[in-house]
Amino acid sequence: MRQLTLACDTFRALAHNLTDFTADYLERLPQLPSYPPKISGQQTEHLFAGEIPLEGLGAAAFDSLNEVFEHSRPASPRFFGYVFGSGEPIGALGDFAASVLHQNATAWRSAPAAITIERTVVRWLANAVGCDGFTGSLTLGGSSANLMGLCMAREAKAPANLTGVRGGVIYCSTEAHMSIPKAAALLGLGHDAVRFVAVDEAFRMLTEDLRRAILLDLRNGKVPVAVVATAGTTATGSIDPLIAIADICNEFGLWLHVDGAYGALASLAIPDAFQGLARADSLSLDPHKWLYQPTGCGCLLYSDAAAAHRAFAHSGEYARALSDDPIEGFAFFEESMELSRPFRALKLWLSLRYYGLRAFQESIKEDLRLARVLADSIDAEPKLERLAPVALSAVCFRFVGCSGDIDALNQSILSQVVRRGRVYISNAMIGSSFALRACVVNHRTTEEDVQFVVSEVLAAADDLSGQKQPGEG
Numbered sequence: 013m014r015q016l017t018l019a020c021d022t023f024r025a026l027a028h029n030l031t032d033f034t035a036d037y038l039e040r041l042p043q044l045p046s047y048p049p050k051i052s053g054q055q056t057e058h059l060f061a062g063e064i065p066l067e068g069l070g071a072a073a074f075d076s077l078n079e080v081f082e083h084s085r086p087a088s089p090r091f092f093g094y095v096f097g098s099g100e101p102i103g104a105l106g107d108f109a110a111s112v113l114h115q116n117a118t119a120w121r122s123a124p125a126a127i128t129i130e131r132t133v134v135r136w137l138a139n140a141v142g143c144d145g146f147t148g149s150l151t152l153g154g155s156s157a158n159l160m161g162l163c164m165a166r167e168a169k170a171p172a173n174l175t176g177v178r179g180g181v182i183y184c185s186t187e188a189h190m191s192i193p194k195a196a197a198l199l200g201l202g203h204d205a206v207r208f209v210a211v212d213e214a215f216r217m218l219t220e221d222l223r224r225a226i227l228l229d230l231r232n233g234k235v236p237v238a239v240v241a242t243a244g245t246t247a248t249g250s251i252d253p254l255i256a257i258a259d260i261c262n263e264f265g266l267w268l269h270v271d272g273a274y275g276a277l278a279s280l281a282i283p284d285a286f287q288g289l290a291r292a293d294s295l296s297l298d299p300h301k302w303l304y305q306p307t308g309c310g311c312l313l314y315s316d317a318a319a320a321h322r323a324f325a326h327s328g329e330y331a332r333a334l335s336d337d338p339i340e341g342f343a344f345f346e347e348s349m350e351l352s353r354p355f356r357a358l359k360l361w362l363s364l365r366y367y368g369l370r371a372f373q374e375s376i377k378e379d380l381r382l383a384r385v386l387a388d389s390i391d392a393e394p395k396l397e398r399l400a401p402v403a404l405s406a407v408c409f410r411f412v413g414c415s416g417d418i419d420a421l422n423q424s425i426l427s428q429v430v431r432r433g434r435v436y437i438s439n440a441m442i443g444s445s446f447a448l449r450a451c452v453v454n455h456r457t458t459e460e461d462v463q464f465v466v467s468e469v470l471a472a473a474d475d476l477s478g479q480k481q482p483g484e485g
């Protein structure tokens with residue numbers, strides 16, 4: 013027998029140990045520092061950059077998990093960085109079960125239950141965000157969903173799969189996520205083919221500027237392909253005017269891709285803020301953000317599956333479905349850039365069935381409320397200045413309690429806040445100002461947790477002023 017054969021009893025014992033270990037960790041999670049204390053690159057290299065062992069360690073291999081967990085940023089209730097969900101544990105159990113089951117979610121004939129469940133979950137998501145009738149697939153995340161959405165757009169408006177890329181222009185606002193120019197680069201259109209349209213005072217795309225940019229390109233013989241509207245920009249959570257943008261796309265025959273990776277799932281809680289979403293040709297969502305799923309769960313929805321086929325169907329004979337049945341002949345690889353695909357839907361399916369949609373709606377509502385609570389505390393503190401309206405759950409602000417280089421001071425405050433380990437926040441540029449940014453996409457967060465943001469920023473500023481040498485400004 014090969015050494016790689018694991019006895020079932022050994023698997024059972026290891027899995028029991030791992031369950032206990034992870035459950036203990038979850039129990040301690042609320043008390044853990046929001047960032048591992050005194051961590052350094054040298055230390056992590058020392059611990060984890062060793063050579064591959066020729067002989068196996070057996071169960072002792074698991075001993076290092078303790079160090080892995082200790083040197084990782086916890087999914088703390090006081091984590092407010094970037095746009096990153098909180099990792100709901102039923103989803104983690106789903107990932108575990110999916111790995112043991114080891115399906116390849118390519119096509120129904122390879123993974124009958126997995127494919128059916130993924131199509132079901134995608135339908136649930138489409139209905140939940142008011143896009144009934146849309147289909148799609150789960151992706152690695154929002155960036156890959158944006159790439160696939162724009163690939164569909166390019167193939168629909170400036171086909172390139174057969175003969176190569178011959179131009180094409182994409183429009184988005186100056187607030188769009190970095191994955192949009194990255195997608196333009198990967199699709200062979202190039203960064204220069206992205207027009208960054210200016211935004212209003214609430215960081216929403218100015219549609220008159222969009223129209224002017226399209227007309228200018230048309231006059232110059234360019235081929236406008238797609239407009240990317242952002243439903244929840246990364247920095248401030250602003251929602252572009254979806255209906256007005258959809259009207260412009262109609263007028264000029266352009267593809268409308270909505271990047272809803274951060275925000276679109278908030279339509280479960282505040283649907284009125286997302287009117288026009290269903291007019292998208294393609295829409296990115298990120299269940300690993302605002303459905304709190306373990307990392308690696310994005311989604312691309314689209315209104316016309318034939319457009320996905322035109323972009324992605326390049327089947328080899330070895331993969332042919334061998335069935336005309338609409339269920340049994342279905343293949344995700346005909347509608348996706350992926351062939352081998354994990355059973356991503358299992359975690360989401362388990363999680364949604366375990367808690368029910370209403371629990372997610374309520375949790376997102378609570379995140380939105382807590383962001384308002386935080387904004388109010390910032391507004392009430394004279395040493396802090398809020399830098400942007402709070403459209404969803406991202407709050408951008410800065411410390412203004414002393415004179416000098418405010419941007420440099422706030423950068424130091426951010427580092428000090430993270431070092432103190434009580435809350436984790438990140439940063440953004442608001443106009444030309446460096447902003448501290450707290451984003452609540454976290455099912456563990458309480459009102460007490462968000463109140464730590466203000467007190468920790470003030471305490472960090474105090475720490476820094478205490479460190480100054482006499483005579484410093």
Ligand SMILES: Cc1ncc(COP(=O)(O)O)c(C=O)c1O
Pocket residue numbers: 094095152153154155156158189191242244245246271272273274275298310
């Ligand atoms: C608006 C927006 N789009 C796309 C992404 C990229 O998503 P992912 O990190 O899942 O690739 C993000 C990430 O924060 C985002 O905020």
